[in-house]
Amino acid sequence: MPIGPGEQDVRRLQLTGGSTYTMSLPKPWVLTNNLSARDGIRVEWRPTGELSLTPLDVPEEVKTLVELNLDGIPEGALYDHLMGAYLSGAREISAKSENQFSREIRSEIRRFLRSTRGFEIGEQSETSVHLISLLNAGELPLHASLNRMYLLLSSLVRDTFEVLVGSDDELISDFEEREREVDGLHYLIERQVGSMLDSQQVARSLGLGRKQGVEHANLARSLERMMDHAHEMARLALETTPRPRLKSEEFPLSALPMWMDAQKSLMINLRTHDSYQIEEARDSLKAAQLSLKEHEEGLWTGRRKASRLLFEDRISESIRRICAYSRDFGEILLNMIAYDSIQRE
Structure with missing residues (x-):
């Protein structure tokens, strides 16, 4: 049939x-x-x-096109539709309108190009734009993007730590740029994994099974959430005037070296898969979370200035949430180990 x-x-x-x-x-x-x-x-x-x-002769990626009619998209929603087309794995995106593109529409298109990897403008007119992906989904290994995300995250956390204890603000002046790069890498991994689910050729090029690909996307999401809170700490450090001076050997900042050591161990175990080291890192992060929670509850029992207490409380909360997402990262690694150990008969 x-x-x-x-x-x-x-x-x-x-x-x-x-x-x-x-x-x-x-x-x-x-x-x-x-x-x-x-x-x-x-x-x-x-x-x-x-x-x-x-x-044997099938192309690694089939040409796919998403067409957007801007006249049918609510004002201010173009970026979301472009990002949806990107994450869907489309190789080409065409946006058209019966009217001339406004300054806001062109701004949204430029924002989309800054937020993504591999897309460029192929053709453009006053009423249309054709975007083309120059990067194949199977070209960039997922672990390379994860490593880059980790390096950006850990460097921002380390530099923010230095600023909070008295170093020059210039260390974190580019915190917005670092966050945008992490977001872009996260979107790229989501796009690659989506393409893996549709194409066995892409999965073969990346050297991963589809289940492994989904877990890599979960790892990327955890790193992106950590970066959100690192970004918030950097923003607080730069925008709070006058900025209270925190001590590196006391909570909440004393928890950051604990996080750095634990997250480094987890990143290493993305390759080595040592469940003992993963559990040790997760236990360390859990202890840091509990200590930070206790610290936050004790902040308001004294008689210090409310502005300083609020600043310290928000820094502590961000560090605690970073530790929580790191524990999620470790849990995903354990899930990957369990899946790889399944015996099929």
Whole structure:
């Protein structure tokens, strides 16, 4: 029976030559992929027991296009629609309007290009723009993006720590730029994982199973959430005037070296998968969370200035939340270890 994408059919095995099992392929699938007799087909036996059939000459990424009619999009919502098209894995995005693009629309398009990786303007007119992705989803390894996110995060946390104990504010003057880069890498990983779920070719290029890809996206989300709170600490440090001087050896700042050591250990175990080290890091982070919570509750029992107490409380809360997301990061690593240890019979 002819079948199309998303449909199912049951086909019977046939024994030919006394030792070879054969099965006919759906004719619509053969025609769609421009196959003929004696063409090669890659057969992949997946860990789940399924067989994946892929024509040898199929391109790694199929051309995909999302068309946006700006006249049907609410004012101020263009960026969200562009980002949705990006995360969906579209290779090209076309935006058109019956009217000339306003300054706000062009600003939203530029903002989108700054927030993403690999997209450039292919064609542009007064009423339309055609965006093209120059980066294949399978080109950049996910672990490379995760490492870059971690380096940006840890550097901002370390520099903010130095500023809070008295160093020059110039250390964190670029905190907005660092956060934007982490956001861009997070979006890129989400896009790559989405493409993995649609294409086995992309998954093969990245060297990951689809389950592993989803967990990498979860890791990226945890790092992005940590960066949000690191960004908030940097903003508080720069915008609070006068800024209270905090002591490095006392809470809340004394918890930051604990976080740095624990998160470094977790990043190492993204490769080594040592469950003992992961649990040790998570226990350390849990202890830091409890100490910070106790510190915050005790802040308001004294008779200090409210402005200083509020500043210290907000810094402490951000550090505590960073520790919480690091514990989530460790939990995801444990989930990955458990999945890899599954024995299928």
